[in-house]
Amino acid sequence: MGSTAKAIVTGFICRLCSEQKKVVIHLYSERARKLDLLKKIRLLPISLKKYDNLPKTICEECVIRLEEQYKLFKKIKRSQAIHRSHQMYHSNGRCPVECPLHGLADPSWSEITLDEATNS
Ligand SMILES: [Zn+2]
Ligand SMILES: [Zn+2]
Structure with missing residues (x-):
C-alpha cells in the first residue's frame, strides 16, 4: 500500500x-x-x-x-x-399596429382589472 x-x-x-x-x-x-x-x-x-x-x-x-x-x-x-x-x-397609451405592445394590456395605462384580464 x-x-x-x-x-x-x-x-x-x-x-x-x-x-x-x-x-x-x-x-x-x-x-x-x-x-x-x-x-x-x-x-x-x-x-x-x-x-x-x-x-x-x-x-x-x-x-x-x-x-x-x-x-x-x-x-x-x-x-x-x-x-x-x-x-x-405614443405615450398616450394607444399602440399602433407597428408597436410590439399593440393589443397587449399595458398595466401603466390600462384600467382593466385582473378579473377581466383573466376571463377574456
Ligand atoms: Zn464553477
Ligand atoms: Zn406601444
Missing part, C-alpha cells in the same frame, strides 16, 4: 464558484472564445484581468449558468428597447 497519494487528482479551481473541478474551460482558450465566455463574464459583478493572478478556468456547470444568465440579459435588453420606443412614440 502507501500509494494513496497517487490517487489524489488535482483539479482546477473554477473562477466563478471556487470549486475544484476536473473539467474546466480556460477563459483564454479557443473554446472559451467560441463560446464568447469573456463577453458573458463581463456581465457579472467580477473584475477579470488576464494577469490578475486568479483562476482563469471556469467549470462546465458555471458555463451553463452563464449561458442562461446571458440569455436572460439579452431578453431584458430587447424588452427594454421595445418599452423605450413605446414610451417615445
Whole structure:
C-alpha cells in the first residue's frame, strides 16, 4: 500500500464558484472564445484581468449558468428597447399596429382589472 497519494487528482479551481473541478474551460482558450465566455463574464459583478493572478478556468456547470444568465440579459435588453420606443412614440397609451405592445394590456395605462384580464 502507501500509494494513496497517487490517487489524489488535482483539479482546477473554477473562477466563478471556487470549486475544484476536473473539467474546466480556460477563459483564454479557443473554446472559451467560441463560446464568447469573456463577453458573458463581463456581465457579472467580477473584475477579470488576464494577469490578475486568479483562476482563469471556469467549470462546465458555471458555463451553463452563464449561458442562461446571458440569455436572460439579452431578453431584458430587447424588452427594454421595445418599452423605450413605446414610451417615445405614443405615450398616450394607444399602440399602433407597428408597436410590439399593440393589443397587449399595458398595466401603466390600462384600467382593466385582473378579473377581466383573466376571463377574456
Ligand atoms: Zn464553477
Ligand atoms: Zn406601444
